[in-house]
Amino acid sequence: MSRVRELIDSHAAHAARTVVLLPFIHLLQPAREAWARQVPLGFMPRFETTQTWSAASWFEPGEQDITGEAARDLLSAQAMLARAGLGSHADVLAPRLVEAARGLVPVAAAIEPGSRRAWAARMRSAIAPGLDSAVLSREAAIANIAIEWTAASSFATDFLFTPAATTDVDVLVVTEGLRPDPLAAALVRRFAPRGEIVKVPLEGDGGCIEVHETSDPADEAERAAACVLRHIREGRAPVALAAIDRVLTRRIRAMLEQGGAAIRDETGWKLSTTRAGAHVMLVLRACLRTAGTDAVVDWLKNSSAHPPGCVLALERRVRREGIREWRFVRPADFGAGTQAVFESVNALRDSMQESRALPQWLRQLRATLQASGQWRELERDAAGEQVVAALHLSDAGRAELEHFAPARRRMSLAEFAAWVNDTLEAGNFRPAAADGADVVILPFHQLLARPFAALVMPGCDETRLPVSPDPAGPWSSSQRKLLGLPSREELETETREAWRQALQTARCDILWRRTDDSGEAQLPSPLLQQRVLEGGTQAGTDPRTLRDIATTGTARPVAKGKLLPVEKISATAYDDLRLCPYRFFARRQLALQEPEEIDVDIDKREFGNWLHRVLNNFHTSLAARGGDRRKLLDEAAAQVTGEMRLDEGEFLPFSAAWAQAREGYLDWLARHEAAEGAAFESAEEELRREYEGVHLLGRIDRIDMLRSGVRMVMDYKTENHEKTRNRVRDPGEDTQLAFYAALLADDSLRAAYVNVNERGETRTVEQKEVALARDLLLEGIVHDLHRIEKGESLTALGEGVACEYCAARGLCRKDFWA
Numbered sequence: 001m002s003r004v005r006e007l008i009d010s011h012a013a014h015a016a017r018t019v020v021l022l023p024f025i026h027l028l029q030p031a032r033e034a035w036a037r038q039v040p041l042g043f044m045p046r047f048e049t050t051q052t053w054s055a056a057s058w059f060e061p062g063e064q065d066i067t068g069e070a071a072r073d074l075l076s077a078q079a080m081l082a083r084a085g086l087g088s089h090a091d092v093l094a095p096r097l098v099e100a101a102r103g104l105v106p107v108a109a110a111i112e113p114g115s116r117r118a119w120a121a122r123m124r125s126a127i128a129p130g131l132d133s134a135v136l137s138r139e140a141a142i143a144n145i146a147i148e149w150t151a152a153s154s155f156a157t158d159f160l161f162t163p164a165a166t167t168d169v170d171v172l173v174v175t176e177g178l179r180p181d182p183l184a185a186a187l188v189r190r191f192a193p194r195g196e197i198v199k200v201p202l203e204g205d206g207g208c209i210e211v212h213e214t215s216d217p218a219d220e221a222e223r224a225a226a227c228v229l230r231h232i233r234e235g236r237a238p239v240a241l242a243a244i245d246r247v248l249t250r251r252i253r254a255m256l257e258q259g260g261a262a263i264r265d266e267t268g269w270k271l272s273t274t275r276a277g278a279h280v281m282l283v284l285r286a287c288l289r290t291a292g293t294d295a296v297v298d299w300l301k302n303s304s305a306h307p308p309g310c311v312l313a314l315e316r317r318v319r320r321e322g323i324r325e326w327r328f329v330r331p332a333d334f335g336a337g338t339q340a341v342f343e344s345v346n347a348l349r350d351s352m353q354e355s356r357a358l359p360q361w362l363r364q365l366r367a368t369l370q371a372s373g374q375w376r377e378l379e380r381d382a383a384g385e386q387v388v389a390a391l392h393l394s395d396a397g398r399a400e401l402e403h404f405a406p407a408r409r410r411m412s413l414a415e416f417a418a419w420v421n422d423t424l425e426a427g428n429f430r431p432a433a434a435d436g437a438d439v440v441i442l443p444f445h446q447l448l449a450r451p452f453a454a455l456v457m458p459g460c461d462e463t464r465l466p467v468s469p470d471p472a473g474p475w476s477s478s479q480r481k482l483l484g485l486p487s488r489e490e491l492e493t494e495t496r497e498a499w500r501q502a503l504q505t506a507r508c509d510i511l512w513r514r515t516d517d518s519g520e521a522q523l524p525s526p527l528l529q530q531r532v533l534e535g536g537t538q539a540g541t542d543p544r545t546l547r548d549i550a551t552t553g554t555a556r557p558v559a560k561g562k563l564l565p566v567e568k569i570s571a572t573a574y575d576d577l578r579l580c581p582y583r584f585f586a587r588r589q590l591a592l593q594e595p596e597e598i599d600v601d602i603d604k605r606e607f608g609n610w611l612h613r614v615l616n617n618f619h620t621s622l623a624a625r626g627g628d629r630r631k632l633l634d635e636a637a638a639q640v641t642g643e644m645r646l647d648e649g650e651f652l653p654f655s656a657a658w659a660q661a662r663e664g665y666l667d668w669l670a671r672h673e674a675a676e677g678a679a680f681e682s683a684e685e686e687l688r689r690e691y692e693g694v695h696l697l698g699r700i701d702r703i704d705m706l707r708s709g710v711r712m713v714m715d716y717k718t719e720n721h722e723k724t725r726n727r728v729r730d731p732g733e734d735t736q737l738a739f740y741a742a743l744l745a746d747d748s749l750r751a752a753y754v755n756v757n758e759r760g761e762t763r764t765v766e767q768k769e770v771a772l773a774r775d776l777l778l779e780g781i782v783h784d785l786h787r788i789e790k791g792e793s794l795t796a797l798g799e800g801v802a803c804e805y806c807a808a809r810g811l812c813r814k815d816f817w818a
Helices: 002-010 025-038 050-057 070-083 087-109 113-131 134-152 156-161 182-191 217-233 246-258 275-287 293-301 308-321 336-350 358-371 375-380 382-391 395-402 413-426 477-483 488-502 526-534 571-579 581-589 604-625 629-643 648-676 721-727 736-744 770-789
Strands: 018-021 046-048 171-176 195-199 208-214 239-242 263-265 439-442 454-457 507-513 537-539 558-560 679-691 694-705 711-717 750-756 762-766 793-795
Touching (some): 002 018, 002 025, 002 195, 025 046, 025 050, 070 382, 070 413, 087 182, 087 413, 208 217, 208 526, 217 239, 246 263, 275 293, 275 336, 275 358, 293 336, 358 395, 375 382, 382 413, 558 581, 581 793, 604 648, 604 679, 629 648, 648 750, 679 770, 711 736, 721 762, 736 770
Parallel strands (some): 171 195, 239 439, 454 507, 711 750
Antiparallel strands (some): 558 793, 694 711
8 A cells, every 4th residue: 555655646646536456356445444544534545346447337248248147158158059050069068168258258358349359360360270170170169159259248347448437547556466467457558657556565474384284184174173263262363264175165164153153255165066056956857858766756855845754655666666767657556645746746747848948947947946845945045045046037037038039049958957057057155244254265366465363274285286277268278378368387376476475374274184085195285395395384283172082882782572573574584583683673573674776786686686587487488388498588588678677788797698698597497307307387486384373474486396296496596606505505504495495394395596607507506405404494483483572682793794784784883882
């Protein structure tokens, strides 16, 4: 301000007719306060930014202008791409075109409106040699359209080139920021010799700098929040929290809010990451014709328009049947309430299928949000209000787009969803600022001349704070030079200057972490390394308070199951009891079941289920009508693949191995029939038997009648052959075949596993002592269930591989046992 005062005096100008142009809006108030300290009495200059100064023009953007509003700019970009013959790629290329054009705005805005056409012609010819390859045709189109679009646009700052903006100004003083502003430089030239440039000087060698080395992201966030709270507690407020890493900053903010700190956030976060933005995208993803069942269920569970019990019943149904795409869900066997939910959601989905213009899409989206009960959530939420404004979902916002020509193009639901997603990605949510904020979250580039008592700067590692950041936009280094955009070297200079300015704060806490989110080792930022080598830093002390807590492990859970009588039992249920009594209590007596995932990758288990159904269909068809076995087996495979709605691409590894597995199975079947005289009797037969008050039930994969008149039960396995062999080593440990034998009550019965290998080898692994195994099993079932009835404890064992994939592990809390 001393320098500004000298310039006013040297030009014999009046302070009230002097404009001091500042690099960003947050410096306006500090500048006014600094002037008031210099000149307690008298007139004050006009402190402005280019935006505040040009606001006097009441500028209204034209239909083809770059506005900086994502919703309109994306539509304009799509329309321009369509006119250039790239309409089929508009959804993908439009965000890149908007990014390229916005990068040119500072350069174009610094050129007088009448000269922009000539500038565009020069730029097109200048960059053409680098884009003349056919491979780069789309890049060339984006570059040329971006230049033309920028040159044809009008900007609010065009007012500054008119006499109306300058007639009452004696002197223009530009306070230069970290990066030279082309518009400010152009205005200085226009005002010459009454235009001046001043810099904010660095004061001294900086403040007290403490460097905190942390171990991981969680440790860094906790320590940064503790540093901020320590500064507030010791009276150093407001504290600047530099936002270098968005995710880390949000984590720290959450901790500070829990600590009661009043926060003003000047950065915010993407609208797409807010709950309100997620609500909107839930609707659009669920209404796509090919929407996954998970997407529709997720929408219903976040909607207040449907009874939660009916939604859960519907979810259980589709999970049980493993229906991956909603269009395959059928209403058979739905209850009345669930049927109503099913019909309601399908009606809403049907209303979103027709192509329409954007204003009609916005009306329909709002109606769908209202019908699902989500509109009220948007109206009650601060982020929801900004989502409504960004997407023009209000009546007034939609009316604006009705007169906007690019919005009249008919769009499919997928195109509309892409536009909504891009708009939310480009939008920023800034929560309401607290009065008298203790903490200000801001980019560290905007610490220039800000009067903060302390600074906490987390994320100062080599990944998040590089010396030479990548330039934004699609332009190459040579193109950036031709277009007048900042080069990588200039960006490095800006970053170094911002770093030096930040370290002028009286108290600085600089934090970095040794390992990244993935556990990869990393180093401090080169800027921090250089500062440490130059001296003037010290190791930071951890402000967190350590407490000694006596660790007391959780006792093994012990359940009593006598109040939950076991009236029926299957082979898998009894296997649970043998592996871990507590697992049996949780899964069978309490009936706590882990919900099945719907949209998961096809794995070996899915292949096993598929193979069971294929062999069942094959043997049933072969017994009923005979015919060519290979053909029947292929027909069964195709039929089951269709019934299970398996994606051909995902199932390809297994379908590719099917030919080899089929030949191996047919070869085994021929040998099995020749050696044993086996004839197919039944497949997937459900059997029940009562034994001493216990109901045994199960489903047997296959039963054959042998030449000797003895029946043979078989169970298909697709696992490793050695694992199958281990099942029959000890008759007392083999539950499955012994249980099948118990269901049939046949002393002459034979039992075997049929190991079907994908590599083409099928083998029989017979349980030679199945009668002994059956007797031991029945004795064990009766004995164990009688003990449960008498109140015997069901203790969690926590032994062997059974715990590795146990759904009840979180309930028994094995990881926290004493």
